Amino acid sequence: MTLLSLDKVSKSFGGVAAVRGVSLTVEAGEILGVMGPNGSGKTTLFNLISGALVPDSGEIQFLGGRTNGLPPHRICRRGLARTFQLVRPFLGLTVLENVLVGLGYGCRRLTGSAARNRAKELLSSVGLDGQSARPAHTLTVMDRKRLELARALGTSPKLLMLDEFMAGLTPVETGEAMKLIRALQNQGLTLILVEHIVWALLDLSQRIIVLSAGEKIAEGPPASIAKDPQVIEVYLGESATS
Numbered sequence: 001m002t003l004l005s006l007d008k009v010s011k012s013f014g015g016v017a018a019v020r021g022v023s024l025t026v027e028a029g030e031i032l033g034v035m036g037p038n039g040s041g042k043t044t045l046f047n048l049i050s051g052a053l054v055p056d057s058g059e060i061q062f063l064g065g066r067t068n069g070l071p072p073h074r075i076c077r078r079g080l081a082r083t084f085q086l087v088r089p090f091l092g093l094t095v096l097e098n099v100l101v102g103l104g105y106g107c108r109r110l111t112g113s114a115a116r117n118r119a120k121e122l123l124s125s126v127g128l129d130g131q132s133a134r135p136a137h138t139l140t141v142m143d144r145k146r147l148e149l150a151r152a153l154g155t156s157p158k159l160l161m162l163d164e165f166m167a168g169l170t171p172v173e174t175g176e177a178m179k180l181i182r183a184l185q186n187q188g189l190t191l192i193l194v195e196h197i198v199w200a201l202l203d204l205s206q207r208i209i210v211l212s213a214g215e216k217i218a219e220g221p222p223a224s225i226a227k228d229p230q231v232i233e234v235y236l237g238e239s240a241t242s
Contacts, residue, residue, distance in 0.1 A: 005061045010022070020213075020215045021215065024216070032205060035211070046163050050082045076106060081152040081155045087148045089147050091136050096116070096120070099147070100119050123147075128143060149162075158189075
Protein backbone atom coordinates (compact mmCIF):
# COMPACT_ATOMS: atom_id res chain seq x y z
CA MET A 1 0.00 0.00 0.00
CA THR A 2 1.33 3.45 -0.93
CA LEU A 3 1.12 5.88 2.01
CA LEU A 4 2.82 8.89 0.42
CA SER A 5 3.37 9.96 -3.17
CA LEU A 6 5.03 13.01 -4.68
CA ASP A 7 4.59 13.84 -8.36
CA LYS A 8 7.06 16.34 -9.88
CA VAL A 9 7.21 18.52 -6.76
CA SER A 10 9.24 21.74 -6.99
CA LYS A 11 10.08 24.63 -4.67
CA SER A 12 12.23 27.72 -5.29
CA PHE A 13 13.45 30.54 -3.08
CA GLY A 14 14.29 33.83 -4.76
CA GLY A 15 14.86 32.15 -8.09
CA VAL A 16 17.01 29.36 -6.60
CA ALA A 17 15.45 25.92 -7.05
CA ALA A 18 15.73 23.99 -3.78
CA VAL A 19 13.64 21.04 -5.01
CA ARG A 20 13.14 20.40 -8.72
CA GLY A 21 10.57 17.99 -10.08
CA VAL A 22 10.99 15.32 -7.40
CA SER A 23 8.73 12.27 -7.62
CA LEU A 24 8.70 9.43 -5.09
CA THR A 25 6.49 6.95 -3.28
CA VAL A 26 6.62 5.52 0.23
CA GLU A 27 5.14 2.09 0.84
CA ALA A 28 3.57 0.97 4.11
CA GLY A 29 6.03 -0.68 6.47
CA GLU A 30 9.24 0.35 4.73
CA ILE A 31 12.14 2.58 5.71
CA LEU A 32 12.95 4.98 2.88
CA GLY A 33 16.32 6.69 3.12
CA VAL A 34 16.98 10.13 1.65
CA MET A 35 20.61 11.09 1.13
CA GLY A 36 22.54 13.87 -0.54
CA PRO A 37 25.23 16.45 0.22
CA ASN A 38 24.56 19.70 2.07
CA GLY A 39 22.24 21.96 0.07
CA SER A 40 20.76 19.11 -1.96
CA GLY A 41 17.18 19.82 -0.82
CA LYS A 42 16.62 17.13 1.79
CA THR A 43 15.20 19.31 4.56
CA THR A 44 13.21 21.39 2.06
CA LEU A 45 11.66 18.13 0.88
CA PHE A 46 10.70 17.26 4.47
CA ASN A 47 9.21 20.74 4.93
CA LEU A 48 7.11 20.32 1.79
CA ILE A 49 5.81 16.92 2.84
CA SER A 50 4.98 18.04 6.40
CA GLY A 51 3.27 21.26 5.30
CA ALA A 52 5.81 23.78 6.59
CA LEU A 53 6.26 24.83 2.95
CA VAL A 54 3.82 24.85 0.01
CA PRO A 55 5.08 23.47 -3.33
CA ASP A 56 5.34 25.85 -6.28
CA SER A 57 4.21 22.99 -8.49
CA GLY A 58 3.55 19.27 -8.34
CA GLU A 59 1.27 17.09 -6.24
CA ILE A 60 1.68 15.59 -2.76
CA GLN A 61 -0.72 12.90 -1.62
CA PHE A 62 -0.82 11.20 1.78
CA LEU A 63 -3.16 8.26 2.40
CA GLY A 64 -4.84 8.96 -0.93
CA GLY A 65 -5.66 12.60 -0.19
CA ARG A 66 -4.01 15.73 -1.56
CA THR A 67 -2.09 17.68 1.10
CA ASN A 68 -0.75 20.62 -0.96
CA GLY A 69 -1.41 23.78 1.03
CA LEU A 70 -2.67 22.07 4.19
CA PRO A 71 -1.13 23.45 7.40
CA PRO A 72 1.21 21.16 9.36
CA HIS A 73 -1.25 20.48 12.18
CA ARG A 74 -3.86 19.13 9.77
CA ILE A 75 -1.31 16.91 8.03
CA CYS A 76 -0.18 15.70 11.45
CA ARG A 77 -3.75 14.78 12.36
CA ARG A 78 -3.93 12.67 9.20
CA GLY A 79 -1.04 10.60 10.56
CA LEU A 80 2.24 12.17 9.47
CA ALA A 81 4.79 13.29 12.06
CA ARG A 82 8.40 14.46 11.94
CA THR A 83 11.43 15.32 14.02
CA PHE A 84 13.85 18.15 13.26
CA GLN A 85 17.52 18.39 12.33
CA LEU A 86 17.96 20.74 15.29
CA VAL A 87 15.92 19.17 18.08
CA ARG A 88 13.08 21.35 19.30
CA PRO A 89 11.77 20.23 22.68
CA PHE A 90 9.77 22.68 24.74
CA LEU A 91 12.63 23.53 27.09
CA GLY A 92 10.41 25.16 29.71
CA LEU A 93 8.30 22.02 30.13
CA THR A 94 9.07 18.72 31.79
CA VAL A 95 9.82 15.59 29.81
CA LEU A 96 6.30 14.27 30.46
CA GLU A 97 4.66 17.56 29.49
CA ASN A 98 6.50 17.56 26.16
CA VAL A 99 4.98 14.20 25.26
CA LEU A 100 1.54 15.29 26.44
CA VAL A 101 1.67 18.04 23.79
CA GLY A 102 1.96 15.38 21.08
CA LEU A 103 -0.81 13.32 22.61
CA GLY A 104 -3.11 16.33 22.61
CA TYR A 105 -2.69 17.26 18.95
CA GLY A 106 -2.32 14.06 16.93
CA CYS A 107 -4.59 11.48 15.30
CA ARG A 108 -5.98 10.09 18.55
CA ARG A 109 -6.02 12.97 20.99
CA LEU A 110 -5.82 11.85 24.62
CA THR A 111 -6.35 13.82 27.81
CA GLY A 112 -6.21 13.25 31.56
CA SER A 113 -4.93 10.01 33.06
CA ALA A 114 -5.12 8.18 29.71
CA ALA A 115 -2.72 10.72 28.22
CA ARG A 116 -0.33 10.56 31.17
CA ASN A 117 -0.23 6.77 31.11
CA ARG A 118 0.39 6.71 27.37
CA ALA A 119 3.11 9.36 27.71
CA LYS A 120 4.94 7.24 30.27
CA GLU A 121 4.69 4.21 27.97
CA LEU A 122 6.21 6.20 25.11
CA LEU A 123 9.01 7.55 27.29
CA SER A 124 9.84 4.03 28.40
CA SER A 125 9.85 2.79 24.80
CA VAL A 126 12.48 5.38 23.74
CA GLY A 127 14.72 4.88 26.76
CA LEU A 128 13.54 7.73 29.02
CA ASP A 129 11.87 5.62 31.68
CA GLY A 130 11.87 7.40 35.03
CA GLN A 131 12.67 10.80 33.50
CA SER A 132 9.12 12.20 33.40
CA ALA A 133 9.63 14.99 35.94
CA ARG A 134 12.95 16.27 34.56
CA PRO A 135 12.96 19.70 32.90
CA ALA A 136 13.60 19.21 29.19
CA HIS A 137 16.46 21.72 29.20
CA THR A 138 18.54 19.44 31.46
CA LEU A 139 18.64 16.55 28.97
CA THR A 140 21.69 15.50 26.96
CA VAL A 141 21.62 15.74 23.14
CA MET A 142 20.79 12.04 22.81
CA ASP A 143 18.01 12.26 25.40
CA ARG A 144 16.57 15.37 23.72
CA LYS A 145 16.39 13.34 20.51
CA ARG A 146 14.66 10.53 22.41
CA LEU A 147 12.20 13.06 23.82
CA GLU A 148 11.43 14.58 20.42
CA LEU A 149 10.87 11.07 19.08
CA ALA A 150 8.48 10.25 21.93
CA ARG A 151 6.57 13.48 21.31
CA ALA A 152 6.24 12.66 17.61
CA LEU A 153 5.08 9.14 18.43
CA GLY A 154 2.47 10.67 20.72
CA THR A 155 0.63 11.94 17.64
CA SER A 156 0.03 8.27 16.61
CA PRO A 157 1.67 8.61 13.18
CA LYS A 158 1.34 6.18 10.32
CA LEU A 159 4.39 7.77 8.70
CA LEU A 160 7.29 9.22 10.70
CA MET A 161 10.00 11.38 9.15
CA LEU A 162 13.33 11.64 11.00
CA ASP A 163 15.57 14.54 9.93
CA GLU A 164 19.19 13.67 10.82
CA PHE A 165 18.15 11.86 13.99
CA MET A 166 21.71 10.53 14.44
CA ALA A 167 23.56 13.82 13.86
CA GLY A 168 25.91 14.77 16.69
CA LEU A 169 25.77 11.38 18.41
CA THR A 170 28.69 9.27 19.55
CA PRO A 171 29.22 5.84 17.89
CA VAL A 172 27.57 4.14 20.87
CA GLU A 173 24.61 6.53 20.76
CA THR A 174 24.32 6.01 16.99
CA GLY A 175 23.97 2.28 17.60
CA GLU A 176 21.27 2.93 20.19
CA ALA A 177 19.44 5.23 17.76
CA MET A 178 19.55 2.55 15.05
CA LYS A 179 18.04 0.01 17.46
CA LEU A 180 15.22 2.46 18.22
CA ILE A 181 14.49 2.95 14.52
CA ARG A 182 14.44 -0.79 13.83
CA ALA A 183 12.11 -1.32 16.79
CA LEU A 184 9.69 1.26 15.40
CA GLN A 185 9.63 -0.47 12.02
CA ASN A 186 9.06 -3.83 13.73
CA GLN A 187 6.01 -2.27 15.40
CA GLY A 188 4.58 -1.53 11.95
CA LEU A 189 5.59 2.12 11.56
CA THR A 190 6.66 3.48 8.17
CA LEU A 191 9.67 5.81 8.22
CA ILE A 192 11.56 8.27 6.02
CA LEU A 193 15.11 8.98 7.15
CA VAL A 194 17.37 11.86 6.17
CA GLU A 195 20.91 11.13 7.35
CA HIS A 196 24.47 12.24 6.68
CA ILE A 197 25.79 9.09 8.38
CA VAL A 198 25.74 7.17 5.11
CA TRP A 199 26.71 3.75 6.49
CA ALA A 200 23.83 3.89 8.99
CA LEU A 201 21.36 4.95 6.30
CA LEU A 202 22.49 2.13 4.00
CA ASP A 203 22.13 -0.37 6.85
CA LEU A 204 18.64 0.75 7.92
CA SER A 205 16.87 1.50 4.64
CA GLN A 206 15.09 -0.87 2.29
CA ARG A 207 15.22 1.75 -0.45
CA ILE A 208 17.11 5.01 -0.91
CA ILE A 209 16.65 8.11 -3.02
CA VAL A 210 19.57 10.47 -3.63
CA LEU A 211 19.20 14.23 -4.13
CA SER A 212 21.71 16.59 -5.69
CA ALA A 213 21.05 20.30 -6.28
CA GLY A 214 17.35 19.70 -5.62
CA GLU A 215 16.94 16.87 -8.14
CA LYS A 216 16.54 13.15 -7.61
CA ILE A 217 19.58 11.55 -9.27
CA ALA A 218 19.22 7.95 -8.10
CA GLU A 219 16.77 5.54 -6.46
CA GLY A 220 17.06 1.90 -5.51
CA PRO A 221 18.13 -0.63 -2.87
CA PRO A 222 21.13 0.30 -0.71
CA ALA A 223 23.52 -2.11 -2.45
CA SER A 224 22.93 -0.53 -5.86
CA ILE A 225 23.03 3.03 -4.50
CA ALA A 226 26.41 2.39 -2.85
CA LYS A 227 27.85 1.40 -6.26
CA ASP A 228 26.13 4.04 -8.40
CA PRO A 229 28.82 6.10 -10.22
CA GLN A 230 26.74 9.29 -10.14
CA VAL A 231 26.16 8.97 -6.39
CA ILE A 232 29.87 8.32 -5.77
CA GLU A 233 30.75 11.37 -7.85
CA VAL A 234 28.35 13.60 -5.89
CA TYR A 235 29.84 12.50 -2.56
CA LEU A 236 33.50 11.98 -3.42
CA GLY A 237 34.15 14.05 -6.53
CA GLU A 238 35.10 13.20 -10.08
CA SER A 239 38.44 11.67 -9.17
CA ALA A 240 36.65 8.92 -7.23
CA THR A 241 35.10 7.55 -10.43
CA SER A 242 38.00 8.11 -12.81
